[in-house]
Amino acid sequence: MNREVIATGRTVDEALDKAYEQLGISRDEAQFEILDLPKKGFLGLGASPAKVRVFIEFSKAQCAVDYLQSIFHQMGLDQVQIDVTETENCANITLSGDGLGVLIGRRGETLDALQYLAGLVANRLEGDYYRIVVDSGNYREKREKTLENLAKKLSSQVIRTGRSVTLEPMNPYERRVIHATIQEIDGVTSSSIGEEPSRRVVISSTNPVKKNYHRDRSAESGERGERSRDRGSRGGRGGRSGRGGYEKRPPREKYVPQDVTPNRTKVEVEDDSKPLYSKIEID
Numbered sequence: 001m002n003r004e005v006i007a008t009g010r011t012v013d014e015a016l017d018k019a020y021e022q023l024g025i026s027r028d029e030a031q032f033e034i035l036d037l038p039k040k041g042f043l044g045l046g047a048s049p050a051k052v053r054v055f056i057e058f059s060k061a062q063c064a065v066d067y068l069q070s071i072f073h074q075m076g077l078d079q080v081q082i083d084v085t086e087t088e089n090c091a092n093i094t095l096s097g098d099g100l101g102v103l104i105g106r107r108g109e110t111l112d113a114l115q116y117l118a119g120l121v122a123n124r125l126e127g128d129y130y131r132i133v134v135d136s137g138n139y140r141e142k143r144e145k146t147l148e149n150l151a152k153k154l155s156s157q158v159i160r161t162g163r164s165v166t167l168e169p170m171n172p173y174e175r176r177v178i179h180a181t182i183q184e185i186d187g188v189t190s191s192s193i194g195e196e197p198s199r200r201v202v203i204s205s206t207n208p209v210k211k212n213y214h215r216d217r218s219a220e221s222g223e224r225g226e227r228s229r230d231r232g233s234r235g236g237r238g239g240r241s242g243r244g245g246y247e248k249r250p251p252r253e254k255y256v257p258q259d260v261t262p263n264r265t266k267v268e269v270e271d272d273s274k275p276l277y278s279k280i281e282i283d
Helices: 010-025 060-074 099-106 107-120 139-161 172-183 213-233
Strands: 001-007 031-036 050-057 083-088 088-094 131-136 188-193 200-205
Touching: 001 010, 001 172, 010 050, 010 060, 031 172, 060 083, 060 088, 060 107, 083 172, 088 099, 099 107, 099 172, 107 131, 107 139, 139 172, 139 188, 172 188, 172 200
Parallel strands: 088 131
Antiparallel strands: 001 050, 031 050, 083 088, 188 200
């Protein structure tokens, strides 16, 4: 966004003075463009004044800096120094001085908020998207190394076990660091799940462990059988032998009822082979 004024005068200098006065700035604070040179005309006829355009071109980075300075002033942090390094479509704003801990916040949350708001202010101006990065005391560099080490450590765990790991919620910048690190490691891949601000990174193995249900059940049954045999070899339910031991009890004898009826005459059992009647002889 630019502020500009178009002014006229009998000369170019007169037109410029009028324009600077309207903008309330000095000559070294703005740029100008001569639109028309003055013309005297012939015998006073056809004369035209000089016409100039004076404008102030605002840099998006400067707008972000001005916004941050106003925030720091309200927070009572007027001693914070702001340094800007501009690259193509990006401005890296570095903060230094006292009170940086307050500006960083828990896990960089305050710093991320300042960066987000400064970016919104800068991109209200006309033109292509302009990225604003706000850092404080090399915090982002340290945090980036911490995230890279975390991604490598968890990747080793995933490769070893074959099981996925879900990280804690992270902002887009931190998730990008994790994804970039995972891309350089063979055997793992990464994805994001959830919605902001609880979006998380999931690290998964490219060779996950496949669980064989029937094989696991068979193994479990075999283990139960082994435990049963072990108990049987120690006596099972047969009975105790000493302390904690078991011995097998002898089988019980079959019960046979006894005839205990007193003074009963013994009855002989007839032989089935004898005839029922004896032979009768007739004289």
